[in-house]
Amino acid sequence: MEIGKLYGLGVGPGDPELVTLKAARIIKETDIIFAPQSRNGKPSVALNIVQNIIDEREEECEILQPLFPMTEDKDELAKSWDDAAEMLFEKLSNGLNAVFVTLGDPTVFSTFSYVSKRLQKKGVEVELVPGITSFTACSTTAGIQLTEQDDIMVVVPQVDERLPKLLPYVDTLVAMKTSRHLDVLEDCINKDPREKEIVSVQNCTMEDENVVHGFVDNKKYFSTSIIKFKK
Amino acid sequence: MEIGKLYGLGVGPGDPELVTLKAARIIKETDIIFAPQSRNGKPSVALNIVQNIIDEREEECEILQPLFPMTEDKDELAKSWDDAAEMLFEKLSNGLNAVFVTLGDPTVFSTFSYVSKRLQKKGVEVELVPGITSFTACSTTAGIQLTEQDDIMVVVPQVDERLPKLLPYVDTLVAMKTSRHLDVLEDCINKDPREKEIVSVQNCTMEDENVVHGFVDNKKYFSTSIIKFKK
Numbered sequence: 001m002e003i004g005k006l007y008g009l010g011v012g013p014g015d016p017e018l019v020t021l022k023a024a025r026i027i028k029e030t031d032i033i034f035a036p037q038s039r040n041g042k043p044s045v046a047l048n049i050v051q052n053i054i055d056e057r058e059e060e061c062e063i064l065q066p067l068f069p070m071t072e073d074k075d076e077l078a079k080s081w082d083d084a085a086e087m088l089f090e091k092l093s094n095g096l097n098a099v100f101v102t103l104g105d106p107t108v109f110s111t112f113s114y115v116s117k118r119l120q121k122k123g124v125e126v127e128l129v130p131g132i133t134s135f136t137a138c139s140t141t142a143g144i145q146l147t148e149q150d151d152i153m154v155v156v157p158q159v160d161e162r163l164p165k166l167l168p169y170v171d172t173l174v175a176m177k178t179s180r181h182l183d184v185l186e187d188c189i190n191k192d193p194r195e196k197e198i199v200s201v202q203n204c205t206m207e208d209e210n211v212v213h214g215f216v217d218n219k220k221y222f223s224t225s226i227i228k229f230k231k
Numbered sequence: 232m233e234i235g236k237l238y239g240l241g242v243g244p245g246d247p248e249l250v251t252l253k254a255a256r257i258i259k260e261t262d263i264i265f266a267p268q269s270r271n272g273k274p275s276v277a278l279n280i281v282q283n284i285i286d287e288r289e290e291e292c293e294i295l296q297p298l299f300p301m302t303e304d305k306d307e308l309a310k311s312w313d314d315a316a317e318m319l320f321e322k323l324s325n326g327l328n329a330v331f332v333t334l335g336d337p338t339v340f341s342t343f344s345y346v347s348k349r350l351q352k353k354g355v356e357v358e359l360v361p362g363i364t365s366f367t368a369c370s371t372t373a374g375i376q377l378t379e380q381d382d383i384m385v386v387v388p389q390v391d392e393r394l395p396k397l398l399p400y401v402d403t404l405v406a407m408k409t410s411r412h413l414d415v416l417e418d419c420i421n422k423d424p425r426e427k428e429i430v431s432v433q434n435c436t437m438e439d440e441n442v443v444h445g446f447v448d449n450k451k452y453f454s455t456s457i458i459k460f461k462k
Contacts, residue, residue, distance in 0.1 A: 010367075017253035018361065020243070024252060107370040107377045128371035130249065130363045136241075139338040140359035146338045147386070152393060154401075155384045162383060162400035169393035170385075 004031070004092040006124050007099040008106035008116055010131020011049045014222075015205035018132045019050060026129060027053045032091050032098035033061055036068040036084065036111065046101040064088075068111060081111070085118035092124055105131040109157055109176065135174045138201040138224045142211050146172055146226065159184045167192055173227040179218055185225070186215055195230040235262070235323040237355050238330040239337035239347055241362020242280045245453075246436035249363045250281060257360060258284045263322050263329035264292055267299040267315065267342065277332040295319075299342060312342070316349035323355055336362040340388055340407065366405045369432040369455045373442050377403055377457065390415045398423055404458040410449055416456070417446055426461040 007026055012018035027033065027050050035047035044065055054061065066087060068080050088098055102110045106128050116126050135155060139146045147153050151171040156163060159181045167173065167188065175185055178200060189196065202210040202223045210216075215225055238257055243249035258264065258281050266278035275296055285292065297318060299311050319329055333341045337359050347357050366386060370377045378384050382402040387394060390412045398404065398419065406416055409431060420427065433441040433454045441447075446456060 008371075010371075012251070015253070017256065018251050020249050020251050020363065021255060022246070022248035025248065105367045105371070105377075107367055107375065109378050109380075109382075110376075113376045113379055126374065128374060130367040130371040132251065132361045132363065133367060136336045136338055136361040136364060140239075140241075140336070140361040143357065143359060144338065145341075145344045146336075147340050147388070148344055149340075150389055150391060151340075152397070153386045154397075155378070155386075157378070158381055160381060166383070166385075166397040166400040169397040 001093070001095045003124055004095055004097040006088065006092060006116065006119055006126045007097070007129055008110070008112040008126060009099050009101055009129040010105040010110075011046050011101050011103065012132035013104060013134050013137035013205045014045070014049060014203065014209075016049050016052055018137065018205060019053065020129070020131070023050075023129050023131065024053050026099055027101075028057050030099040031061060031096040032088075033063045034084075034088060034098050034100045035063065035065050037065050038068055038070050040067055044101075046103050049103075050101055062091075064091075077114075081114040081118060084115045088115065089119060089122060089124070092119070102131070103134075105133045108133050134176065134204060134222070134224050135226070137204045138199070139226060141201055141204055141209065142199040142226065144197070144199060144226065144228065146174070159188060164188050164191065171229055171231070173229075175225045175227065178215065178223045178225045182215060182217055189227055192229065197228045197230070198225060200225040232324070232326045234355055235326055235328040237319065237323060237347070237350055237357045238328070238360055239341070239343040239357060240330050240332055240360040241336040241341075242277050242332050242334065243363035244335060244365050244368035244436045245276070245280060245434065247280050247283055249368065249436060250284065251360070251362070254281075254360050254362065255284050257330055258332075259288050261330040262292060262327040263319075264294045265315075265319060265329050265331045266294065266296050268296050269299055269301050271298055275332070277334050280334075281332055293322075295322075308345075312345040312349060315346045319346065320350060320353055320355070323350070333362070334365075336364045339364050365407065365435060365453070365455050366457070368435045369405075369430075370457055372432055372435055372440065373430040373457065375428070375430060375457065375459065377405070390419060395419050395422065402460055402462070404460075406456045406458065409446065409454045409456045413446060413448055420458055423460065428459045428461070429456060431456040
């Protein structure tokens with residue numbers, strides 16, 4: 001039997017209307033929906049985004065929601081990806097197609113890649129479907145331009161020793177998951193002598209979206225800051 | 232009479248299926264579609280992408296296709312944006328809503344911002360609708376991850392003296408419109424001693440899409456290169 005195909009599908013930042021027509025079609029056509037949970041019993045955000053599309057399906061589909069622990073423990077993470085790959089491979093081996101739904105885009109800081117690599121080694125065909133990334137969702141929500149003319153934009157998931165070194169050459173900085181590293185980020189930005197505009201968006205395009213000028217000290221997970229340096 | 236609303240709407244990279252559900256709804260509901268042409272007689276790429284959505288409309292809409300010249304002449308560009316803003320303001324003043332369709336996302340190197348600023352000064356309400364950017368379309372097409380873990384990503388629209396300075400601190404470089412500055416870009420990348428993977432995509436997600444490993448020396452306008460440096 002032919003092995004099924006795996007889609008790595010971006011569902012965008014949160015608003016169910018920010019799903020693409022292609023993503024909606026694939027969700028309606030595919031046998032298995034794979035949507036990892038980050039905490040036991042807490043429904044997957046990515047699954048919530050596409051729930052109304054799933055509800056419109058003519059045929060039932062199977063929804064798999066394994067647990068991906070929120071941990072920095074590499075062994076524990078690797079085991080959860082191994083398990084997920086095994087769970088998916090069993091279905092794909094039966095000739096079924098599966099779609100792995102992921103927040104934002106599947107090529108930008110997505111856990112999809114870790115599972116996908118394991119399955120590609122086993123000969124599984126993978127198709128990626130792009131999604132609206134959190135940073136363009138934030139800039140459009142905040143009503144600001146990310147880049148114009150010859151602007152250089154940098155996207156960082158955390159602050160390390162490289163940021164102060166490259167910052168002087170950057171016009172727009174996108175700092176993802178800001179709350180995780182707020183002190184060191186603020187310090188780094190304040191040391192840059194240029195005039196700047198700072199906008200932070202929490203839970204962008206979701207029901208409890210919050211747009212703030214400046215940084216926000218808040219432990220909500222989905223928080224992104226855009227820092228634009230004036231020329 | 233109340234002034235109409237202007238939408239700055241990203242239609243994604245080229246594939247009509249990569250339009251969001253929200254963008255499709257707004258195109259179906261709005262009175263005026265504004266789609267600048269870059270050359271007289273050459274249909275707007277953004278308009279082509281949404282033509283089948285326009286064809287599905289129950290009511291007719293008006294389509295405006297002014298000419299935005301492909302020039303570096305600042306006065307000529309400013310005049311085209313002034314004219315476009317005036318053309319749109321006339322319609323909006325009559326209480327009609329308008330949607331400005333733009334390739335990719337309206338906050339990433341989009342001409343929309345220049346027209347939008349002029350209209351916001353006149354009190355026009357502007358809503359931005361994000362679109363799939365060319366760089367995530369390219370990474371998904373090429374089947375590669377843009378960023379994982381603590382990766383730093385930089386997006387540049389051209390090569391200037393800042394690129395060699397910040398490059399050592401970068402894991403992923405996205406170079407847009409590569410053909411415009413290929414020699415200087417290649418030179419800059421070659422000087423970096425790290426092992427690297429280079430993928431270039433021309434006319435991403437369009438019918439004549441072309442994925443190449445390495446750079447491509449070709450004057451096609453829509454060409455993006457992704458350079459991933461190994462750690």
